[in-house]
Amino acid sequence: MTSSYRAEPIALYGPGFADNPHAVYARLRQYGPVAPVEIAPGVAAWLVTDYHVALELLRDTVTWSKDPRAWQQTVPPDSPVLPMLQYRPNVLFNDDELHRRYRRVVSDSFSMIEPHLLRAEVARLADTLIQQFGRTGSVDLVTQYARPLPLMLFNTLFGMPDSYGPRLVAALAGMLEANGPEEATAAGAAFESYVTELIGMKAERRGADLTSWYLDHPENLSVEEVLHQVVLTLGAGNEPTTNLISNALSRMLCDERYYSSLSSGALTARDAIDEVLRTEPPMANYSAHYPRNDVTFHGAYIRAHQLVMVSYAAANTAPDGLGDGPRSDGGAHLAWAAGPHACPAKQPALLIATTAIERLTSYLGDLELAVPREQLPWRPGPFHRALHSLPARFTPLSPDPTGASPWSRSPSTTSTPSAPTSTARRRAFAR
Numbered sequence: 001m002t003s004s005y006r007a008e009p010i011a012l013y014g015p016g017f018a019d020n021p022h023a024v025y026a027r028l029r030q031y032g033p034v035a036p037v038e039i040a041p042g043v044a045a046w047l048v049t050d051y052h053v054a055l056e057l058l059r060d061t062v063t064w065s066k067d068p069r070a071w072q073q074t075v076p077p078d079s080p081v082l083p084m085l086q087y088r089p090n091v092l093f094n095d096d097e098l099h100r101r102y103r104r105v106v107s108d109s110f111s112m113i114e115p116h117l118l119r120a121e122v123a124r125l126a127d128t129l130i131q132q133f134g135r136t137g138s139v140d141l142v143t144q145y146a147r148p149l150p151l152m153l154f155n156t157l158f159g160m161p162d163s164y165g166p167r168l169v170a171a172l173a174g175m176l177e178a179n180g181p182e183e184a185t186a187a188g189a190a191f192e193s194y195v196t197e198l199i200g201m202k203a204e205r206r207g208a209d210l211t212s213w214y215l216d217h218p219e220n221l222s223v224e225e226v227l228h229q230v231v232l233t234l235g236a237g238n239e240p241t242t243n244l245i246s247n248a249l250s251r252m253l254c255d256e257r258y259y260s261s262l263s264s265g266a267l268t269a270r271d272a273i274d275e276v277l278r279t280e281p282p283m284a285n286y287s288a289h290y291p292r293n294d295v296t297f298h299g300a301y302i303r304a305h306q307l308v309m310v311s312y313a314a315a316n317t318a319p320d321g322l323g324d325g326p327r328s329d330g331g332a333h334l335a336w337a338a339g340p341h342a343c344p345a346k347q348p349a350l351l352i353a354t355t356a357i358e359r360l361t362s363y364l365g366d367l368e369l370a371v372p373r374e375q376l377p378w379r380p381g382p383f384h385r386a387l388h389s390l391p392a393r394f395t396p397l398s399p400d401p402t403g404a405s406p407w408s409r410s411p412s413t414t415s416t417p418s419a420p421t422s423t424a425r426r427r428a429f430a431r
């Protein structure tokens with residue numbers, strides 16, 4: 001049966017969706033694999049909820065385009081979804097040869113980052129953050145850890161000194177949590193000035209960093225093109241990595257199978273990350289595509305340039321009758337999307353999230369949630385599965401009395417720390 005574009009769209013915004021997205025996905029599946037939704041008041045879209053149909057769409061570049069320019073003419077200019085969807089001259093919103101050109105620059109540059117150096121850098125920045133709250137015994141793991149950590153890391157990867165990290169963190173926090181348009185404009189201006197300064201510095205003097213590699217790549221991007229790829233890399237990398245870390249931590253800290261692993265080892269940080277990628281992916285619904293011509297797609301009649309998105313969260317969790325337990329496909333999921341626009345930074349992102357979680361839990365062995373998981377506040381919005389906050393508590397750490405370093409020994413780099421109990425670990429810090 002063919003559905004019409006306006007057939008009772010289901011809202012993907014507001015607290016109703018954020019509180020229980022899987023209930024909404026179950027309703028959407030009743031429409032078939034492609035369902036009508038509203039992603040903001042008055043902004044209609046189609047959402048693909050079936051794994052195989054999603055793969056078909058993501059791989060078919062003849063039928064589908066990533067260019068939103070015709071669609072965005074139909075959307076109110078102040079719509080809250082435009083920042084995630086409107087055209088920019090970067091890898092995400094272009095097709096064919098231009099996409100391949102930008103993509104080569106981003107992928108080649110990320111492949112030049114040595115994994116062991118990346119791990120060491122994440123650990124160093126994680127320690128800096130843990131030192132800031134380690135003595136207090138309580139922490140909001142979103143605002144004090146999972147959010148600033150990827151930003152501080154990108155600041156380094158793009159080749160800026162640590163002193164610029166707080167500027168980037170403050171600008172992005174301001175853009176996310178602005179109270180009113182004035183604060184939002186000020187935060188946007190702070191972000192712009194950070195990026196302009198970054199490009200200016202690197203255009204003058206190269207280093208062993210992503211910005212310099214983007215500038216020097218044989219694809220010969222202009223300085224303006226580099227600027228757009230830098231902004232996209234920050235935008236695409238930061239928020240989902242924050243959500244991957246915090247969503248995984250929220251599971252680990254309330255589930256005995258993980259909790260016990262902090263001291264005696266059952267399931268690891270990587271297990272929590274894999275569970276999140278399948279059941280609660282950091283990008284829940286995205287992969288915006290637009291048919292180049294009118295098309296009938298698995299029962300939905302879709303006009304040229306209408307917005308179609310993929311629900312990775314729904315596609316990953318569709319009931320398949322296989323039940324729990326080991327499966328021959330290893331629990332395949334679409335958290336990184338698929339096809340030509342699939343995430344090019346999957347390996348570094350996994351390394352960052354795993355290291356961040358292992359570093360934290362190896363220092364704070366008795367970390368626990370300060371509120372039940374059911375009461376955690378989720379941010380409304382159609383795209384991300386994101387916690388507002390993740391309040392936790394732990395036995396405060398004692399600083400190193402010699403003052404040489406707040407940490408008198410390195411923590412374990414695995415999620416199964418060597419110290420048998422958290423008390424023993426705490427003593428080690430005071431030694």
Ligand code: HEM
Pocket residue numbers: 091092093103106232233236237238240241244277281282283286287288334335336337340341342343344345346348349352
């Ligand atoms: C180091 C951190 C990360 C960086 C630098 C990064 C970078 C990027 C870039 C540049 C793209 C656009 C690729 C293209 O259009 O060809 C992309 C796409 C994507 N990334 Fe990542 N990413 C990071 C982490 C993550 C994480 C943690 C997730 C979630 C698990 C994720 C999920 C995705 C998805 C679903 C897409 C496809 C988006 C779409 O087509 O609309 N990424 N990423």
